[in-house]
Every structure is written in C-alpha cells, then in structure tokens.
Amino acid sequence: MAGSVQILGTGQLIELSRRMRAAGGARLRQNTSRRIRRAAEPLHRDLQQAIRNVQLPGPGRSTRGGPSPTTRPLRATLARGVRISVRQGASPGARVWMDRTRLPADLRNMPWVIENGRVRHPVFGNRRRWATQWARPTGWWSRTVQAGTPRMRAEIERVLRDVRRDLE
Incomplete structure (x- = not known):
C-alpha cells in the first residue's frame, strides 16, 4: 500500500510556481494553495469515511465479550491520522x-494491517494471549485512492x- 497520494512536480506545477514567484503575487499564491487544498479535500474525506466503515469481524469462536480496555474508538482514531498538505516552491503540489x-x-501500523486484512492484538490487553481478526482486504486505502485520484x-x-x- 502506498503511504500517500501525491500530485507533485509536474512540469505544469513547476512552471506555474516560477511564473507566480516572478509575478510576486502573494495573494495569487495563497488563492492557488487554497484551491489545490480544496481539490484534495474530497479524497481526504473519502479516505476517512472508508476507514470508518471497515468491518473487522471477530474470530467467531467465542461468545464472551465485554467492553474495550481502551476508551478510544479504533476507526475514528485512524481517520484522524489522514492528512492533507499543499506545497509551493521547488516541488509544488498536493499530498494526502x-x-x-x-x-x-x-x-x-494499524492502517496498513487493516489494508491487508489481518489484525493481531492482545485479548483485552493481556499480552500473553493474542487474537487474530480477519477483515476482508477491502483495500480501504488503495481502492479509495484509485477512485479519487482522477477527480x-x-x-x-x-x-x-x-x-x-x-x-x-
């Protein structure tokens, strides 16, 4: 799985960056950065939504259960890790x-673990007992990126x- 989606350093962006510097328009640069960020925001939202919707079924062997030993929700925590950056200068572009x-x-490592479909974790925090959960490798990252990059x-x-x- 690729760690990021980048639209960088294309000839058009580099030439445009040079011309904007020559024109000296700080307002123009800020406006361009804002619009490039807006172009990346739908992919950012799609990636966050994709990780929130990943299903992680239990192993199915046990009927026991209980509250999570942590108070943080896994999918929402991972969704907060998806970021956007916009750069100008020598290698201008957008990155998600x-x-x-x-x-x-x-x-x-959990985003990459979930991408591949296998999640190993201690049972209720007990490091002597581990469980493996399998998710269908939905490609929450790769498929979402593939669908959102053309837009x-x-x-x-x-x-x-x-x-x-x-x-x-």
Whole structure:
C-alpha cells in the first residue's frame, strides 16, 4: 500500500510556481494553495469515511465479550491520522497521506494491517494471549485512492488553467 497520494512536480506545477514567484503575487499564491487544498479535500474525506466503515469481524469462536480496555474508538482514531498538505516552491503540489505521528504508538501500523486484512492484538490487553481478526482486504486505502485520484488531478488541472490564464 502506498503511504500517500501525491500530485507533485509536474512540469505544469513547476512552471506555474516560477511564473507566480516572478509575478510576486502573494495573494495569487495563497488563492492557488487554497484551491489545490480544496481539490484534495474530497479524497481526504473519502479516505476517512472508508476507514470508518471497515468491518473487522471477530474470530467467531467465542461468545464472551465485554467492553474495550481502551476508551478510544479504533476507526475514528485512524481517520484522524489522514492528512492533507499543499506545497509551493521547488516541488509544488498536493499530498494526502496517513500521518503516523497523529496515531497512538500502539496503532501506528494499524492502517496498513487493516489494508491487508489481518489484525493481531492482545485479548483485552493481556499480552500473553493474542487474537487474530480477519477483515476482508477491502483495500480501504488503495481502492479509495484509485477512485479519487482522477477527480483530484482533474480539479488541480482546472486550477492550473485558471491561474495560467490570470498570469497571461
């Protein structure tokens, strides 16, 4: 699974960045950054929604259950780790990625684990007893990115056309 989606350094973005610097329009740069961020926001929301909807069925062997030993909801915690950044300068562009630093230390690998379908964890926090849960490898990241990237790319190209028109 790719860790991020990037639309960076295309010839159009680099040339546009140079022309915007030459024009000296700080307002134009801010406006462009805002519009590029808006182009990435639907993919950002789709990724967050996809991780919130991933099903993690139990192993099915036990009828026991109980409250979670932690108070944090897994899917919502993972959804908060999806981030957007917009850069200008030498390698301008937009990036949507899973920021591991925004996740608790024990969940840093969980987005990739869920992507592949296998989740191993201690039973109610007991590190001597482990359980494996299988999720259908739905590709919550890869499929969502594959579906959302063309829309993001098309919107960024539209922004570039508008800015190029303003510079001419």
